[in-house]
Amino acid sequence: MHLCVEFRANKLITGQGAVEQLAGELTRLNITNPLIVTDAALLKSGTVEHVIGQLGERRYGIFGEVQPEPEIAIVEDCTRVYRAGGHDGLIGVGGGSAIDIAKSVAAYADHDGKLEELFGVDLVTRKGPPLIAIPTTAGTGSEVTNVAILSDKAAQLKKGIVSDYMLPDVALVSPLMTLTCPRSVTAASGIDALVHAIEAYLSTNASPITDALAIGAIKLIAKALPKAYAAPANLCAREDMATASLMAGMAFGNAGVGAVHALAYPLGGRFNIAHGVSNALLLPYVMAWNKLACVERFRDIAEAMGTKVADLSDKDAADQAVKAMADICAAVEIPTGLRGFGVPEDAIPAMAEEASGIERLMRNNPRRLNAQDIEKIYRAAY
Numbered sequence: 001m002h003l004c005v006e007f008r009a010n011k012l013i014t015g016q017g018a019v020e021q022l023a024g025e026l027t028r029l030n031i032t033n034p035l036i037v038t039d040a041a042l043l044k045s046g047t048v049e050h051v052i053g054q055l056g057e058r059r060y061g062i063f064g065e066v067q068p069e070p071e072i073a074i075v076e077d078c079t080r081v082y083r084a085g086g087h088d089g090l091i092g093v094g095g096g097s098a099i100d101i102a103k104s105v106a107a108y109a110d111h112d113g114k115l116e117e118l119f120g121v122d123l124v125t126r127k128g129p130p131l132i133a134i135p136t137t138a139g140t141g142s143e144v145t146n147v148a149i150l151s152d153k154a155a156q157l158k159k160g161i162v163s164d165y166m167l168p169d170v171a172l173v174s175p176l177m178t179l180t181c182p183r184s185v186t187a188a189s190g191i192d193a194l195v196h197a198i199e200a201y202l203s204t205n206a207s208p209i210t211d212a213l214a215i216g217a218i219k220l221i222a223k224a225l226p227k228a229y230a231a232p233a234n235l236c237a238r239e240d241m242a243t244a245s246l247m248a249g250m251a252f253g254n255a256g257v258g259a260v261h262a263l264a265y266p267l268g269g270r271f272n273i274a275h276g277v278s279n280a281l282l283l284p285y286v287m288a289w290n291k292l293a294c295v296e297r298f299r300d301i302a303e304a305m306g307t308k309v310a311d312l313s314d315k316d317a318a319d320q321a322v323k324a325m326a327d328i329c330a331a332v333e334i335p336t337g338l339r340g341f342g343v344p345e346d347a348i349p350a351m352a353e354e355a356s357g358i359e360r361l362m363r364n365n366p367r368r369l370n371a372q373d374i375e376k377i378y379r380a381a382y
Helices: 018-028 040-045 047-052 072-084 096-108 183-202 208-230 235-255 259-271 275-293 295-304 314-331 345-356 371-380
Strands: 011-014 034-037 061-063 089-094 131-135 147-152 157-162 170-173
Touching (some): 011 235, 018 047, 034 072, 034 096, 061 072, 096 157, 147 259, 183 208, 183 235, 183 295, 208 235
Parallel strands (some): 034 061, 131 170
């Protein structure tokens, strides 16, 4: 069997001093006037100031209007700022939203047509301006993946740009950058990383390499996420979460994600529910359906999450894996129930049809789910 596995950004620098390498990387990439892409909260918190402090005498610009669940219009606005400012590179500072916007601008900045022409797989035809990603959350793995997900508000859909040209040139991953992350974001992004790892491990495209990364990430998250949530200044827990998110990103960037993400997209597109929260709301229910197709792999997940499985049957171990997923969501106080987020019950059939059509993700899922199955999962999570 031939495995094609790509693990990058083109360069990955990790550790507490990672951001101090920014100036050298800007020089190496010939970036003289970068545009920093971030959000208002990070500007206010002072997190971006640490990045600016590494720029020396370089000119720079700031686009600080990134919103959670990034929209197509924000990419267009940011691209106008990039072009007007004569910028020659991008620095994405933030969670997945900021980095996805920066990746999208890098793909779109030199494109002559409309942004919509890039939605899909391998429709970006050339490398854009250089991009450095600096994550401030431990969850999305966007700094090492080749996809950006955007919300089309008019269509109430989430759409993806997928291309190897989307991979950042450099990822600077430092736990220090996550210390100002609000507890609710620590929780949602941490569960997002857990979903990435679990879905990569269960994916029909999994390989021994992605398996090792995924299981390693699950072990770290199970121990570190409750600690990072309970004590946000715990730098050891923050560093373990930054590492786990990176590992999970590498795993799902190659193996793919599945039905949890497919079912989460309508919640974000239609009801503006944050991506990590959407995943957390659905994780135990989708996994309860999936365990029938790969019960032995659920045993591995249960063990990675700290369950003693030696005396359990595969079925009982799989049940414990699902319980462990629900327990960690509860431990970090992720709300439960779609009803509590204003999702009307009569929207479920349309959401199920939409999710069933996201074949890019659904084909990775270990169990085939039709619209009727998905509707049952939504109702169980309601």
